[in-house]
Amino acid sequence: MAESFHKMFPIGDKPDFEPQAENSIAAIAKRSNRTPRAVALDALMAREGKGLLMLPFENYAFGSLDVVHEMITDPATVLGVADGGAHVGVICDASSPTSLLTLWGRDRARGPKLGLEFLIAKQTRGTAQAYGLSDRGLLAPGHKADINVIDFDTLALKRPEVVYDLPAGGRRLIQRTTGYRHTFNSGVETVCNDELTGERPGRVVRGAQTVM
Secondary structure, X not given: OOOOHHHOEEXXXXXXXXXXXXXXXXXXXXXXOOOHHHHHHXXXXXXXXXXXXXXXXXXXXXXXXXXXXXXXXXXXXXXXXXXXXXXXXXOOHHHHHHHHHHHHHHHOOOOOOOOHHHHHHHHHHHHHHHOOEOOOOOXXXXXXXXXXXXXXXXXXXXXXXXXXXXXXXXEEEEOOEEOEEEEEEOOEEEEEOOEEOOOOOOOOOOOOEOOO
């Protein structure tokens, strides 16, 4: 993976989740008559040594997200990130619910987009039903008051950044967002205008949950 310069890309202020081959480290190196290692090092040393590189693999093996489009639209697919939080200093999968809406619902330019209603239902009601959580994922009487109020026009993911807030100063990647006006968990506001309120009403869910 460390030598895959042909599918390694610098990350700008607005992350490109479907980058083109001509913007890879290898392509930049060829155009500038430099080695890929030198170009990669310069990219990492940018922003006072806080530059980042993106190395998409597996689902991006052929340089497009068409296979992901096929998976998302398959009725048997459950949206989620199996290893979210497992590789905190290497990847930041927590951004996937936001990129699902921004990339697939609004910004994709290299292939078909998907309807916003479909995307929301897929990652709310669809996921809840798959895990037997029939008390959530739907705005209806008797269901949990888990609600996001989103300004879709301004919804965006910022560039990932490294923070050192784990035990013993351990590092992790975070990716902040804009456009979340209000987020409620069980009726308690946890986010207001992209900022945490300090409320922590979430609880561990043990097994299937039914509508009250």
